[in-house]
Amino acid sequence: MVRDVSILGVSVPHPRLQLTPPDAVRAGRSCEGRGLGTPPRLELLSFAAAADLESGPFGGSLAFPGDPAVRWDMATLEDEVAAQYDRFLRALPQLRTGHDGEWVVFLDTARFFAADERAALRWAHANLRLDAGYVVARVEEPEPVFLSAALAYRLAT
Amino acid sequence: MTHAYRCPLGSGAELVRNGPVVLGKLRPSREVREAMQMRGEFVPPQQVKLLIDTGASFSMVSRSLATGLGLQPLRRHAVVGVSQKAEMCWVYEATLDLWLEGPSSRVEVALPLSVTGVADAHADVPHDAVVSGLLGRDFLASFVLLYDGPRARFELRTERVRAED
Numbered sequence: 001m002v003r004d005v006s007i008l009g010v011s012v013p014h015p016r017l018q019l020t021p022p023d024a025v026r027a028g029r030s031c032e033g034r035g036l037g038t039p040p041r042l043e044l045l046s047f048a049a050a051a052d053l054e055s056g057p058f059g060g061s062l063a064f065p066g067d068p069a070v071r072w073d074m075a076t077l078e079d080e081v082a083a084q085y086d087r088f089l090r091a092l093p094q095l096r097t098g099h100d101g102e103w104v105v106f107l108d109t110a111r112f113f114a115a116d117e118r119a120a121l122r123w124a125h126a127n128l129r130l131d132a133g134y135v136v137a138r139v140e141e142p143e144p145v146f147l148s149a150a151l152a153y154r155l156a157t
Numbered sequence: 158m159t160h161a162y163r164c165p166l167g168s169g170a171e172l173v174r175n176g177p178v179v180l181g182k183l184r185p186s187r188e189v190r191e192a193m194q195m196r197g198e199f200v201p202p203q204q205v206k207l208l209i210d211t212g213a214s215f216s217m218v219s220r221s222l223a224t225g226l227g228l229q230p231l232r233r234h235a236v237v238g239v240s241q242k243a244e245m246c247w248v249y250e251a252t253l254d255l256w257l258e259g260p261s262s263r264v265e266v267a268l269p270l271s272v273t274g275v276a277d278a279h280a281d282v283p284h285d286a287v288v289s290g291l292l293g294r295d296f297l298a299s300f301v302l303l304y305d306g307p308r309a310r311f312e313l314r315t316e317r318v319r320a321e322d
Binding site: 077078081082085088117118121125130135136137142143144145146147148149 | 186188189192210211212213214215217229230231232233234235236237238239243247250269271275291319
């Protein structure tokens with residue numbers, strides 16, 4: 001479904017926006033009264049944000065954070081994160097030079113380094129879409145970990 | 158300011174049999190919840206019983222529980238489970254709601270938690286019939302754990318609650 005984008009109050013058709021309304025809205029039911037608030041409404045604050053739609057860092061897909069309603073599909077998200085995780089592993093030797101032990105937000109390349117996971121997640125939430133497929137991981141050699149100490153004991157015996 | 162999670166009173170035998178089990182609610186992170194809300198979706202928080210396991214380096218729940226709640230995948234890592242072979246498992250971003258006792262009142266706190274989704278050992282057993290997962294040393298990094306066998310109680314104490322942003 002192609003939807004218009006409201007830029008500074010002016011409605012502009014945008015062919016690349018694939019907006020799926022909530023089921024409740026499609027069914028003609030109001031979200032209000034169900035504790036869900038008003039239905040989502042896309043609104044860009046500037047033309048710069050609109051330009052992001054075409055030339056954003058994610059291959060021209062919708063690029064403003066805080067709009068996770070668009071094209072957010074949990075079924076395919078794992079595939080995207082898995083692909084990004086493979087890239088992360090390939091980049092790991094390079095990342096460990098200078099950032100060993102830090103946490104990284106990785107999307108095609110290292111986007112942000114942080115001292116802990118929470119700080120990395122805060123950055124990702126503020127700067128990336130939920131459906132971008134980003135990876136948040138510690139920069140370290142991945143090693144298998146035991147589910148529980150009991151399993152380590154069983155292995156040892 | 159100290160806040161503490163205290164187990165419901167039980168007998169010493171119950172604590173031995175069940176272990177230090179934390180009762181809480183698991184749900185997606187605030188950002189995912191907001192995204193779901195914008196789609197007109199609402200997944201109710203899942204009541205969980207999580208066993209504190211100082212032998213586990215990370216916290217885990219069943220993968221079906223994680224995906225059912227719509228938790229955000231963050232990365233993968235290799236886990237040696239009951240099969241004794243390393244298997245790649247997803248790590249998800251979640252929120253754990255716990256009731257903590259403060260100096261003057263009880264407060265429900267939303268704690269950010271990364272959980273590993275592990276293949277269900279008992280797929281045919283409902284989540285509420287068994288322990289839903291483990292709270293490992295990643296979770297305990299924010300708490301002091303007091304296990305008091307003679308008094309049949311345990312306590313998780315923290316000076317600084319690291320609640321959801």
